[in-house]
Amino acid sequence: xxxxxxxxxxxxxxxxxxxxxxxxxxxxxxxxxxxxxxxxxxxxxxxxxxxxxxxxxxxxxxxxxxxxxxxxxxxxxxxxxxxxxxxxxxxxxxxxxxxxxxxxxxxxxxxxxxxxxxxxxxxxxxxxxxxxxxxxxxxxxxxxxxxxxxxxxxxxxxxxxxxxxxxxxxxxxxxxxxxxxxxxxxxxxxxxxxxxxxxxxxxxxxxxxxxxxxxxxxxxxxxxxxxxxxxxxxxxxxxxxxxxxxxxxxxxxxxxxxxxxxxxxxxxxxxxxxxxxxxxxxxxxxxxxxxxxxxxxxxxxxxxxxxxxxxxxxxxxxxxxxxxxxxxxxxxxxxxxxxxxxxxxxxxxxxxxxxxxxxxxxxxxxxxxxxxxxxxxxxxxxxxxxxxxxxxxxxxxxxxxxxxxx
Amino acid sequence: xxxxxxxxxxxxxxxxxxxxxxxxxxxxxxxxxxxxxxxxxxxxxxxxxxxxxxxxxxxxxxxxxxxxxxxxxxxxxxxxxxxxxxxxxxxxxxxxxxxxxxxxxxxxxxxxxxxxxxxxxxxxxxxxxxxxxxxxxxxxxxxxxxxxxxxxxxxxxxxxxxxxxxxxxxxxxxxxxxxxxxxxxxxxxxxxxxxxxxxxxxxxxxxxxxxxxxxxxxxxxxxxxxxxxxx
Numbered sequence: 074x075x076x077x078x079x080x081x082x083x084x085x086x087x088x089x090x091x092x093x094x095x096x097x098x099x100x101x102x103x104x105x106x107x108x109x110x111x112x113x114x115x116x117x118x119x120x121x122x123x124x125x126x127x128x129x130x131x132x133x134x135x136x137x138x139x140x141x142x143x144x145x146x147x148x149x150x151x152x153x154x155x156x157x158x159x160x161x162x163x164x165x166x167x168x169x170x171x172x173x174x175x176x177x178x179x180x181x182x183x184x185x186x187x188x189x190x191x192x193x194x195x196x197x198x199x200x201x202x203x204x205x206x207x208x209x210x211x212x213x214x215x216x217x218x219x220x221x222x223x224x225x226x227x228x229x230x231x232x233x234x235x236x237x238x239x240x241x242x243x244x245x246x247x248x249x250x251x252x253x254x255x256x257x258x259x260x261x262x263x264x265x266x267x268x269x270x271x272x273x274x275x276x277x278x279x280x281x282x283x284x285x286x287x288x289x290x291x292x293x294x295x296x297x298x299x300x301x302x303x304x305x306x307x308x309x310x311x312x313x314x315x316x317x318x319x320x321x322x323x324x325x326x327x328x329x330x331x332x333x334x335x336x337x338x339x340x341x342x343x344x345x346x347x348x349x350x351x352x353x354x355x356x357x358x359x360x361x362x363x364x365x366x367x368x369x370x371x372x373x374x375x376x377x378x379x380x381x382x383x384x385x386x387x388x389x390x391x392x393x394x395x396x397x398x399x400x401x402x403x404x405x406x407x408x409x410x411x412x413x414x415x416x417x418x419x420x421x422x423x424x425x426x427x428x429x430x431x432x433x434x435x436x437x438x439x440x441x442x443x444x445x446x447x448x449x450x451x452x453x454x455x456x457x458x459x460x461x462x463x464x465x466x467x468x469x470x471x472x473x474x475x476x477x478x479x
Numbered sequence: 480x481x482x483x484x485x486x487x488x489x490x491x492x493x494x495x496x497x498x499x500x501x502x503x504x505x506x507x508x509x510x511x512x513x514x515x516x517x518x519x520x521x522x523x524x525x526x527x528x529x530x531x532x533x534x535x536x537x538x539x540x541x542x543x544x545x546x547x548x549x550x551x552x553x554x555x556x557x558x559x560x561x562x563x564x565x566x567x568x569x570x571x572x573x574x575x576x577x578x579x580x581x582x583x584x585x586x587x588x589x590x591x592x593x594x595x596x597x598x599x600x601x602x603x604x605x606x607x608x609x610x611x612x613x614x615x616x617x618x619x620x621x622x623x624x625x626x627x628x629x630x631x632x633x634x635x636x637x638x639x640x641x642x643x644x645x646x647x648x649x650x651x652x653x654x655x656x657x658x659x660x661x662x663x664x665x666x667x668x669x670x671x672x673x674x675x676x677x678x679x680x681x682x683x684x685x686x687x688x689x690x691x692x693x694x695x696x697x698x699x700x701x702x703x704x705x706x707x708x709x710x
Contacts, residue, residue: 393561
């Protein structure tokens with residue numbers, strides 16, 4: 074005979090009572106594990122979405138509005154190009170790429186387009202969606218740190234062509250959006266006259282579905298010269314690492330450039346962020362509920378168990394059991410209940426998350442083994458704390474009264 | 480030697496306070512066999528549990544082999560009880576979810592014996608009581624007489640020098656009852672002190688001495704032989 078065996082046998086003697094007593098805690102742990110699991114993958118999905126957008130921070134003139142992310146640079150206001158130098162010299166953590174742009178409206182063959190000056194390498198690296206062209210790539214190591222199931226992260230592609238294009242986008246080369254190419258019927262290596270200067274089309278960009286399709290891209294310095302605006306830009310696009318954005322990168326840039334407006338494009342994934350926040354809050358609510366209801370349920374069960382077993386407790390005392398033994402007997406039972414509740418709650422919660430994750434948050438959810446530690450920890454904590462007072466009560470039972478009642 | 484000096488037990492749960500035992504002075508010699516008799520509510524069971532270190536007196540002193548048991552800390556008293564005292568209950572008080580073997584192992588486990596030694600001793604005891612083929616049976620799978628024998632085996636597990644029996648024949652048929660008293664006599668002959676509470680005059684008559692209680696006071700404490708002669 075051992076204490077563990079004694080407790081184990083008693084648990085199996087009253088299976089239905091044990092299950093009823095554990096129900097509240099089991100359901101609570103199940104729901105929290107499910108929420109935490111879904112929230113984790115949902116947050117990663119947000120991070121990946123932000124990452125996939127390429128530039129996720131815009132620096133605009135103070136008076137600019139952000140009606141449309143893709144046309145934020147077309148509001149006719151400029152600021153000095155010197156802001157770029159300020160940023161590059163600041164050593165801010167989390168700024169993976171900078172892409173200053175100047176846009177002016179132009180008319181080509183009687184049609185209106187946007188003529189945008191870029192610093193080529195930065196511009197293309199900042200636009201993740203253009204990677205689909207197969208010739209450009211954005212820097213690695215930014216944003217998300219995990220691979221999400223169902224969302225294959227873009228791998229860097231062959232960079233030979235990209236390097237050539239970016240590095241050699243000289244003053245007479247241009248890149249044209251897909252709408253421009255079809256409207257003007259131009260293709261790679263054709264000539265195109267813009268603002269009185271003839272450019273060679275270095276590449277036709279794939280369709281993006283944004284205003285970028287109606288742009289003609291040229292070297293920033295060329296556009297600045299042709300437009301006569303000098304060393305100014307309309308916007309600086311920044312690829313910020315998502316974790317650094319959440320750590321206050323935007324406010325740091327704001328501090329560095331107080332004359333400019335710094336915005337992040339969280340509204341693009343606003344719904345998902347709100348869902349995540351709601352899930353996180355729900356998780357806290359459930360944690361409170363589980364502590365109260367689950368704890369009360371276990372305490373109630375344990376008080377009932379002590380009452381039901383008072384004859385047995387009296388007998389054990391008569392046989393030589395001390396108060397420490399009686400206390401240990403009930404606390405070990407609480408520990409086993411906590412372990413069972415935690416493990417079962419983890420399994421059920423994980424199954425629930427995997428099934429409901431795609432429906433609730435639109436993300437694929439995989440099991441998170443680390444959550445089992447959390448689930449068991451919370452469950453054991455609640456069962457042991459809730460059982461402590463009933464266990465103490467058991468040690469203080471009057472053995473005489475309990476034996477006479479039998 | 481068991482000794483009670485000016486022992487009083489008062490219950491204050493409800494007003495007015497009730498004296499269950501009043502100024503009890505008692506000496507029970509080693510290897511004696513004493514039956515305690517008296518009407519219901521006379522304090523028989525209270526006196527027995529008090530002798531067993533299960534119920535502290537409101538006043539007075541209880542000694543077993545010179546040790547004032549209520550001066551011991553509760554856990555030390557529990558250990559003392561496990562070592563020196565064996566209880567026999569009217570309803571056997573077997574742990575319902577343990578087998579006969581495990582029930583007998585229980586006091587050995589509480590006394591700190593390892594599992595192997597517990598099993599060895601428990602099997603020997605159960606075989607001695609003719610229950611060698613019922614080791615793995617739970618109490619509900621045993622007859623009343625078998626349950627009583629398991630209770631006796633459990634009581635003897637730690638080889639106690641003092642046996643306290645509370646109505647040991649109260650719920651038994653005459654045949655089993657006679658068997659149980661026979662066990663107690665045998666244990667007394669083996670050198671153990673036996674104190675037994677009973678309502679049954681025939682069972683009481685089997686003891687060496689009879690203590691009569693009424694209203695929490697000792698009315699008489701005489702040799703059973705003398706009692707029989709007087710009758």
